[in-house]
Amino acid sequence: MLVQQTKAEFLKLWRVPAFSATSLLLPLVFYSFIGIGQASQVMQGGVRFGAYFLASMAVYAVANVMIFSFGISVATERGMKMDLLMRATPLPPLIYLLSRCITAVVFAGLTLVVLFPFAYIAGDVRLDASVWLTLAYRVLLGSIPFIALGFAIGYLSGPSSAVAVINLIYLPMAFASGLFFPKQLLPQIIQNISPYLPLYRFGQLGWNAIGYPTSESVTTDWLYLAGYGVVFFAIAVWAYRREESRKFS
Amino acid sequence: MPPAAELIDATKKYGEIEALRGVTIRIELGDVVAILGPNGAGKTTSISLLVGLRKPTSGKALLFGLEPTNLLVRSRVGVMLQESGVPAMLKVREIVDLFRSYYPKPLPRDRAIAMAGLEEKANALVKELSGGQRQRLYFALAVCGDPDVLFLDEPTVGMDVEGRRSFIERIAEFARMGRTVVLTTHYLEEADQLAKRVIVIDRGVVIADAPPAEIKSKVAGRRMRFVAPDLTERDLEGLPVTAVSITDHRVQLLTNRPEAVLRDLFQRGVDISDLEVAGADLEDAFIAMTSH
Numbered sequence: 001m002l003v004q005q006t007k008a009e010f011l012k013l014w015r016v017p018a019f020s021a022t023s024l025l026l027p028l029v030f031y032s033f034i035g036i037g038q039a040s041q042v043m044q045g046g047v048r049f050g051a052y053f054l055a056s057m058a059v060y061a062v063a064n065v066m067i068f069s070f071g072i073s074v075a076t077e078r079g080m081k082m083d084l085l086m087r088a089t090p091l092p093p094l095i096y097l098l099s100r101c102i103t104a105v106v107f108a109g110l111t112l113v114v115l116f117p118f119a120y121i122a123g124d125v126r127l128d129a130s131v132w133l134t135l136a137y138r139v140l141l142g143s144i145p146f147i148a149l150g151f152a153i154g155y156l157s158g159p160s161s162a163v164a165v166i167n168l169i170y171l172p173m174a175f176a177s178g179l180f181f182p183k184q185l186l187p188q189i190i191q192n193i194s195p196y197l198p199l200y201r202f203g204q205l206g207w208n209a210i211g212y213p214t215s216e217s218v219t220t221d222w223l224y225l226a227g228y229g230v231v232f233f234a235i236a237v238w239a240y241r242r243e244e245s246r247k248f249s
Numbered sequence: 250m251p252p253a254a255e256l257i258d259a260t261k262k263y264g265e266i267e268a269l270r271g272v273t274i275r276i277e278l279g280d281v282v283a284i285l286g287p288n289g290a291g292k293t294t295s296i297s298l299l300v301g302l303r304k305p306t307s308g309k310a311l312l313f314g315l316e317p318t319n320l321l322v323r324s325r326v327g328v329m330l331q332e333s334g335v336p337a338m339l340k341v342r343e344i345v346d347l348f349r350s351y352y353p354k355p356l357p358r359d360r361a362i363a364m365a366g367l368e369e370k371a372n373a374l375v376k377e378l379s380g381g382q383r384q385r386l387y388f389a390l391a392v393c394g395d396p397d398v399l400f401l402d403e404p405t406v407g408m409d410v411e412g413r414r415s416f417i418e419r420i421a422e423f424a425r426m427g428r429t430v431v432l433t434t435h436y437l438e439e440a441d442q443l444a445k446r447v448i449v450i451d452r453g454v455v456i457a458d459a460p461p462a463e464i465k466s467k468v469a470g471r472r473m474r475f476v477a478p479d480l481t482e483r484d485l486e487g488l489p490v491t492a493v494s495i496t497d498h499r500v501q502l503l504t505n506r507p508e509a510v511l512r513d514l515f516q517r518g519v520d521i522s523d524l525e526v527a528g529a530d531l532e533d534a535f536i537a538m539t540s541h
Contacts, residue, residue: 004350008339013376015338080334085390088300088330090323091351249304 055206070150079159145229155239251314283440328395354393
């Protein structure tokens with residue numbers, strides 16, 4: 001059941017090029033535009049910009065998959081009343097949820113499988129094997145709060161507005177968190193806000209992994225992310241219950 | 250053994266609107282039941298309660314004596330809903346396999362697809378299906394788990410006459426496997442063709458629960474048609490008739506006692522011609538029962 005459901009969830013996403021192509025290729029495009037040109041510039045801690053920006057894009061790509069895959073699919077399925085028929089089957093809701101999480105993690109892993117070699121070749125990024133692995137597991141683990149955020153948005157927005165809502169939230173947050181340009185280049189007021197953004201904390205984990213000196217300890221970043229995870233999860237559960245009481249009571 | 254499906258004095262309110270006002274239905278294993286009624290009568294609400302998509306405001310909805318939301322119970326039930334979508338980007342065989350995986354003893358995939366007559370579309374994406382094919386896909390999804398009880402909410406809605414007929418035959422085939430089928434419809438001939446028992450719901454209340462033949466006979470067994478110039482409805486006052494319609498001197502009415510009606514009409518000096526008396530079909534009976 002779990003295998004079939006996961007397979008179906010994966011195919012559902014894979015066959016929507018608007019999702020699969022953008023989540024796999026967009027990080028590469030950004031990396032080409034911003035990362036490659038100044039890849040050899042050396043930043044604090046002797047870290048090359050090519051590696052720094054790889055960490056930025058890894059964070060961007062994985063969080064992007066989590067928010068979009070959950071947000072849009074939940075909103076669409078609500079809009080098309082797919083949830084209705086699924087609810088009438090013996091499929092345990094937990095399996096449903098789990099299959100989607102597995103799918104999202106696999107997809108997120110795929111974005112890394114594409115991005116890492118690209119940065120290695122095009123950005124001439126050379127890291128120890130353990131550093132590559134640390135980066136990979138941190139961005140996959142750190143993306144969990146964004147799953148909850150995706151769910152919350154999926155239940156709170158309509159099927160046609162979900163994409164717009166997500167873009168409105170995600171893109172500005174990615175900029176403000178320094179994923180496209182290092183934080184120091186952002187306006188002062190944004191710099192003051194960014195330490196409180198979940199995506200910034202997520203970014204810190206990535207930058208720290210490739211050896212860039214981050215201002216606070218990794219533990220602090222994990223704690224921030226865990227806190228956001230709890231908040232987003234609570235909102236998602238609330239939104240789910242709200243929907244539940246409207247449609248299925 | 251508890252019945253396959255049961256509503257016990259179930260009421261359902263959506264805000265101020267009372268969709269069901271105390272409905273009691275008992276469906277035994279092996280029954281083939283049509284729930285009939287005009288739009289807004291409470292048919293879909295009854296199905297929603299029985300399959301556990303909605304909870305009754307008061308009273309009970311039970312499947313095999315248990316809550317309909319119980320997953321073990323659900324694994325014995327197949328459902329086809331009126332308004333529901335399925336993922337557009339999956340192929341027919343993929344989604345059938347997906348739904349089969351939810352059930353402990355599903356039918357073979359090809360069998361389920363064949364029962365719905367979708368063999369040629371097995372490799373097509375759901376989004377490429379026509380409306381009628383999509384309905385058949387929903388049917389395949391409802392039967393693929395080899396359920397003991399099949400709930401169909403207006404399964405033939407939006408189909409043409411030929412499509413409806415062959416679809417009803419597919420449902421009948423499933424019922425012949427000894428399964429319980431509960432369907433809602435407002436196409437009366439479907440109930441007549443398929444069901445051994447018809448439950449008529451109107452404005453949230455069960456107004457009849459009997460075999461189709463009995464419903465026909467109970468209300469108005471005969472339909473009379475004749476031409477009578479200058480006849481008005483007042484001329485028919487006191488006669489044992491229902492559902493009278495008079496257009497262009499053409500009179501149509503339902504009655505159980507056509508002879509008595511004729512005698513009275515002659516006594517009243519009404520001049521009639523082109524008399525025709527026929528057995529009323531379920532449609533006539535239904536109109537008579539629910540005309541307010």
